[in-house]
Amino acid sequence: MSLTPDAFLPAYRAAAAEREGLGVPPLALDAEQTKALTELLETPPTGEEQTLLHLLSERIPPGVDEAAYVKADWLSAVAEGRRSSPLVTPLEATRLLATMIGGYNVAALIRLLSNTDNSLA
Template identity: 50%
Template sequence: MLTDYRQHVEERATQGILPQPLNAEQTASLVGLLKHPPVGEEDFILDLLTQRIPAGVDEAAYVKAGFLAAITTGEASSPLIDKKKATELLGTMLGGYNIEPLIAALDDEEIASIAAQKLSHTLLMFDAFHDVKEKHEAGNSYATQIMQSWADAEWFTVHDELAEKITVTVFKVSGETNTDDL
């Protein structure tokens, strides 16, 4: 998998374009490598996991989120990723398959504060909002922290102020659109 991916990167570089993100099959192979990292490839495979898999609801994101979730529950392990790192990485996925494991992590004292911080700055929650609300109503202090963060719009205020002028390019996508087009 690593040899094929490096060849792909070289081919795309000769065309002056970035490599494509990993697909679900490549991500599944990467998970195997993360469980038993080849000597000397540790940094590279960790970078592939963190930087080359699409966020959201892509099939590769499903594989990534499933693996990271399994680490947070102890069902899987990697010498490169502990429970805390897995929770942090889940928090970078912007929404989609990472939400359920992050909400579950609110009940694990070892990683709950990380999950709360990541969920506090996640916008694409959809119906999972109600799961956080239920935990809040049941007395979970981390869920309460998230609800307060959302009420205070921290997800918006933690970012830099907008520039005085922004130049953009607008494009129209014909047919069905969703957040995958963003």
């Protein structure tokens, strides 16, 4: 069963609260949660903007995790203008791609070097 964007934040908050009760930080987002997050970033619920941005920048593992693939793919699409978000500009998407530690972000960053918008290259 696929996680819907509407169900993502309540489920994440419940899991984070459970882990907080155990004295441990929340788990990093998995690929399914990351997909739901990217959908919410395209049409963010009012009042959740900062939470969504925090989850995007801080709760997805860098490198070659499946969630990192989803994140890199979405950020690449935003940076290249194939997707859009009122919260993540193409320049911010490029900046976030650059913070990922190798792996799925590399091809996107190389493509962005030839972008006609010099602020992205």
